[in-house]
Amino acid sequence: MAEMKAEYDFSKMKSRKNPYASKLKKPVTMRLSEDVVDYFKGMAEEAGVPYQSLINLYLRDCLAQNRRVEIKWPSAA
Template identity: 80%
Template structure:
């Protein structure tokens, strides 16, 4: 390896992963929901926010829709 590198001749290019970056959002979730995902995340050894994202991504991939009945 060289002791120093000359980056002055490098061409810049857009980040190829920019479209895959996550967007920060603020959500209000029930404490029991957060606790559920935190417990599951501990068991799986992943961050709970990543687990929630994976779950929601799976919902999108499977085109899941929530069945709700407001007439009761």
């Protein structure tokens, strides 16, 4: 088995773009309540991650758990 070097010189490597980068995330514009943004920013700061990533993780969890929103509108009398 080959041993790992103590150091590697990556300065001569050619960089290339990730071919999957455009498929990883899609930029969207959303309007969120200020208290919602503050909530996620606070949690994100505690976790040490960007708040947009945290919102994405939360929504991904909703997707994985197949959560559905149940909206009950007040009935017009």
